[in-house]
Amino acid sequence: MRYSKLLLPTLKETPAEAEVVSHRLLLRGGFIRKLTSGVYSYLPLGLAAIRKVEQIVREEMNRAGAQEVLLPMVQPADLWRESGRWEKYGPELLRFTDRHERESCLGPTHEEVITDLVRREIHSYRDLPVNLYQVQTKFRDEIRPRFGLMRGREFIMKDAYSFDIDNEQAEAEYRNMYDTYHRIFERCGLAFRAVEADTGTIGGSFSHEFMVLADTGEDTIVICKDCSYAANMEKARVKPIEQPPESVDLLECNKVETPGKRKVGAVTEFLGISPKQLVKTLVYLADSQPVAVLVRGDHEVQPVKLGNLLGAVEVEMADDKQVFDVTGVPTGYLGPAGLKIKLVADREVVAMRNFAIGANEKNYHLINANLGRDFEVDEIDDLRMVTPEDSCPECAGRLELTKGIEVGHIFKLGDSYSKALNAVYQDNQGEEHHFVMGCYGIGVSRVVAAAIEQNHDENGIIFPLPVAPFQVEILNLGLKDKAISEVAEQIYNDLEKESIEVLFDDRDERPGIKFKDADLIGIPYRLTVGKKFASDGVVEIRKRADGHTIELSPDEAVRELASMINEEMHSA
RNA sequence: CGGGGCGUAGCGCAGCCUGGUUAGCGCGCCUGCCUUGGGAGCAGGAGGUCGCAGGUUCAAAUCCUGCCGCCCCGACCA
Numbered sequence: 001m002r003y004s005k006l007l008l009p010t011l012k013e014t015p016a017e018a019e020v021v022s023h024r025l026l027l028r029g030g031f032i033r034k035l036t037s038g039v040y041s042y043l044p045l046g047l048a049a050i051r052k053v054e055q056i057v058r059e060e061m062n063r064a065g066a067q068e069v070l071l072p073m074v075q076p077a078d079l080w081r082e083s084g085r086w087e088k089y090g091p092e093l094l095r096f097t098d099r100h101e102r103e104s105c106l107g108p109t110h111e112e113v114i115t116d117l118v119r120r121e122i123h124s125y126r127d128l129p130v131n132l133y134q135v136q137t138k139f140r141d142e143i144r145p146r147f148g149l150m151r152g153r154e155f156i157m158k159d160a161y162s163f164d165i166d167n168e169q170a171e172a173e174y175r176n177m178y179d180t181y182h183r184i185f186e187r188c189g190l191a192f193r194a195v196e197a198d199t200g201t202i203g204g205s206f207s208h209e210f211m212v213l214a215d216t217g218e219d220t221i222v223i224c225k226d227c228s229y230a231a232n233m234e235k236a237r238v239k240p241i242e243q244p245p246e247s248v249d250l251l252e253c254n255k256v257e258t259p260g261k262r263k264v265g266a267v268t269e270f271l272g273i274s275p276k277q278l279v280k281t282l283v284y285l286a287d288s289q290p291v292a293v294l295v296r297g298d299h300e301v302q303p304v305k306l307g308n309l310l311g312a313v314e315v316e317m318a319d320d321k322q323v324f325d326v327t328g329v330p331t332g333y334l335g336p337a338g339l340k341i342k343l344v345a346d347r348e349v350v351a352m353r354n355f356a357i358g359a360n361e362k363n364y365h366l367i368n369a370n371l372g373r374d375f376e377v378d379e380i381d382d383l384r385m386v387t388p389e390d391s392c393p394e395c396a397g398r399l400e401l402t403k404g405i406e407v408g409h410i411f412k413l414g415d416s417y418s419k420a421l422n423a424v425y426q427d428n429q430g431e432e433h434h435f436v437m438g439c440y441g442i443g444v445s446r447v448v449a450a451a452i453e454q455n456h457d458e459n460g461i462i463f464p465l466p467v468a469p470f471q472v473e474i475l476n477l478g479l480k481d482k483a484i485s486e487v488a489e490q491i492y493n494d495l496e497k498e499s500i501e502v503l504f505d506d507r508d509e510r511p512g513i514k515f516k517d518a519d520l521i522g523i524p525y526r527l528t529v530g531k532k533f534a535s536d537g538v539v540e541i542r543k544r545a546d547g548h549t550i551e552l553s554p555d556e557a558v559r560e561l562a563s564m565i566n567e568e569m570h571s572a
Numbered sequence: 573c574g575g576g577g578c579g580u581a582g583c584g585c586a587g588c589c590u591g592g593u594u595a596g597c598g599c600g601c602c603u604g605c606c607u608u609g610g611g612a613g614c615a616g617g618a619g620g621u622c623g624c625a626g627g628u629u630c631a632a633a634u635c636c637u638g639c640c641g642c643c644c645c646g647a648c649c650a
Contacts, residue, residue, distance in 0.1 A: 012599060012611065013584045017643055037642070092648065109650090143573080143648055157650050209650095218649095303647095316647070409650065443650030477609060512610040519610090530609055540609095 001470070003505040007044055010517050020216055022452040023148030025461050029521045031448075031469075038145025038153035045521060048469030049448045050156060054135050056187045056466060057158045057442055064180040066131040066160055071113045073137065077103035079112045083420045088313075094141045106139040111417050111439060114161040118435065119423035125165050128425060128435075129173060133160030135444060149449035150218075150405070160440040165427065167414075170436040174206075174412045177440045181210050181408050184442065189464025190407075190451060195221050196231040197409065198304050207411040210442075211404030212450040221404045222386055226397025233401075234304035236386045237393040241351055248353040251368040258365045262332025264297040267365060271356055274298075278356040279349055279369070281334040283323045283341070286312035290326040294336055294345040294377065296352065299384040309344065309381045333358040335366060337375040345371070346383040405450040406443070413437040452522075455545075461522025462545050465568050470503040472561055473523035475514045477530030479506070487554050488529040491539065494554075498562045519544070525561060529554075 011028045018024040026032045031046030042050060058068065077095070080086035085093075086105075094106040107113065114132060122130065138157045145153045160177070164170040178194065185192045190212050197209040209232055211221050222236040223229070231237065261267045268275050275297035282293045282301055291310065293301050307315040320331045326341060327334060335358030336343055354368040357375075371377065388401055418424070418434040426432055448467065455462040465471060474492055478484025492504045503523060505514050511530070518526050528540040538551040541561060552560055 009582090011583065015583065016578085016585090019644070034642095090648085138650075140649070144644095144646085146644080151649075155650065159650085314647085406650065441650050446650055475609090480608080510608055510610090510612070512608090512612075515610045517611085528609075532609085 001503050003503055004507050006503070008521070009043070010520055018148065020147045020150065020453070021456055022150060022216075022449040025452055025456060025520070025522075026148055026449065029461060031521075032149065034148075038142060038151070040149065040152060040154070045469045046448070049451075049463070049467055050444060052467045052469070053188060053444050053447045054156075054158070057135065057184055057444065060180050060184045060187070061133050061158070061160060064131070064176055066133045066162075068134060069114075069117075069132050070134050070136060071107070071110050071117070073107050073139070074104055075107050075113055077105060079116055079421075080105060083112050083115075083417060085112070092140050092142065094139055107136075108138055108140040109439075109441075110134070110136075110159055111161065111413070111437075112421070115417045115421045115423050115435075115437070118161075118163055119418075119421060122163065122435075123425055125425055125427050129162060129164045129169055131160055131162040131173060131177075133158060133440075147218075147449070149445045150453075152445070155446065156444040158442040158444055162438040162440070163418075163435040164438075165425065165433065165436065167436055170412060170414075170438055174410065174438050177410050177438065178208060181410060181440070181442070185210055185212070185407070187466055188447060188451065189466045190447075190454060192407070193221065193223055193230045193404065195223075195404070196235050198232060198234045198308070207409065209406050210408035210410075212407050212447075212454055213402055214405055214450060214453040215403050216453050217403035217405040219404050219406055220401055222399050222401055224392040224395060224397045225400055227392060227395040229392050229394040229397075233385060234302065238347070238382050238384060238386050239391050239393040239396065240382075241348060250370050250373060251354045253366055253368045253370070253374050255359050255361075255364055255366055257363060258333075259363045261363075261365075262330075267356065268297060271365070271367065273356060273367075277352075277354070279336070279352065281336055281339070281358055283318040283326060283334065284315055285318050285322065286310045286315050288314075289342070290318060290322075291342045291344060292327075292334070292336065292339055293383060294343070294349050295384050296346065296348055297356075299346065299348070299387070301346075301383055302385045305381070305383050306344070309379060309383065327360070329358070329360045330362055333360065333362055333364060335360050335369070335375075336377065337366065337369065339375075343375075343377045344379040344381065344383065345377040347380055348384065349377075350380055405446065405453060407447050407450050408440075408442045410440045411438060413439055456522070459516075460520035463522040463524055465524045465565065468501075468522065468524050470501045470523050471565050472500055472502045472525045472527055473518050473521075474502060474504045475511075475518060475526065475528045475530070476504070476506050477511045477514065477528060478534065479508055481534065484529055484531075484533055487533055487539070491527065491529065491554050491558055494558045495561065498558065500562060500565055525565070527557060527561065 009030045014024050015027050018027050030043055032040045034040050077086055097103050135158045139154050142153050145151055162173045192210055192212045194208045194210050197207045220233040222231050258267055258270055261270045264275050268278050278297035279294050280297050284291050295301055303315040323331050338360055356365050356367045357369045359366045390399055392399055415434040415436055423435050424432040451467050452461050476488035495502045524544050526542045532538050539554055539557050540551050541557055542549045
């Protein structure tokens, strides 16, 4: 492709709206332009990168035995009512009515549609298992779109749905997809990790997220340095402590005045104890029902774990006023003893002895309180966030917290959708069973953003070869010099003959501009034809990632590039 | 939705507080000259409903009211 013919409007300055690096570079590099909040147009370079990811995804999905389909984006409300999600899904589902007043929505995901298709077309165990996927634009009316392609309202997603005869087969397919996802992200040249994840609103029994490791990621994940355990913070288990504490004498529980001491730090300092000897009482609203949660003073509640324990969809912390309305106690002095609302405790609290709690009275705390003697709780579970001080729940090894960008998510769905939509097949006895389903998503457009978040420097993008819009960029720095231009043209033709994807910067621009643009758009290999050819008969190959430069004759350069690229593409 | 901020040329901004000529600056764009290994230089030029609608005023980018859009911080997710 000739640069002079390409719509590639690079920007010297960063548009004010872009905060994160991938957003900035995608805008500056002329990959995308915003139409409206969370909705972007893909320009040729942006599309090329998207296509690269799509191609890898298709090859690996096909290899894994899945078949590609393309499902409608506009979906009837009735189908969503059947699954119960018309009510459940919330405002993220963009709803509208057509001219006949039929209610519809824009597909944020396709469990309903695919299950409907399969229930109509597949009736026999002989046609199973089946895994159907598509690559399609999804629309989710995000509360707050941001970060460019990282969290748009409209985005390109690969979603796959598997239908199996039983759990065993479904789990085999889940593993198949787990392996396939590993291959996909490896081929994309990304550093990533599969982590145990919460199943969220899609539901189902277990699930993994695939996280691209990048400091700018929105999710915090926990990985074990000593084994393969990795999990999303929402899900990360805390290793149960060895039971129970040596026999400690239970001291007498006393009320002490703690004037104005509300925060854990202030209270413990005042009392001369460690935050580990205090239990804090936090009030949450779980589907609007108040519940008090007990955790050790230096720990944090993990709301998703709490929601799972309570079977609640929405869990939020109560504000000071709500707390007072529900308990009659100002925040800072809440305690479990005598509280009238539902009370749950983190597992670790059980092992504590003689600890401090709020007295449920302004300016007072209780010391030497003990669970079982001074108060009871309704339920006990792992409810806190893990910390780097915890050890791995699997191997007791060292844990590390890192940031990640979720680019893929796989779920074992079970039969929740097939039951809701009454999707059944007959087994070899003629008996009807519900399909056992799984679903598997990859945020294709997000993968491109994540690749940039993970691979860039101060000058611009450094694309991994497999997802780069072009593999090589040729700079002709001697446009007015016939000999130089002829060689540049020759190399361009030769590389294209080798099926190498090449962008040829043949613009009538000064060298500085070409170099800066080349760095910005991040094509992995740069081949410069300039005055060194005139003087020494050599051209220059430079690797964007490490700046490594070699000088070769034009013929050698073509051969060298072809072999480097081939090797790199096939080593993954 | 709650909290904060912004809307002036394609992009980045100044001007607004304290109303008053042809609304500026840098980058980009067009023409010519010149230059050609890291976003050159000179000369000339095009480009603006000052987000929209009302209002106050002799006079509004500037003051007031309402609306719209966008960005950032929290709850959602590929």
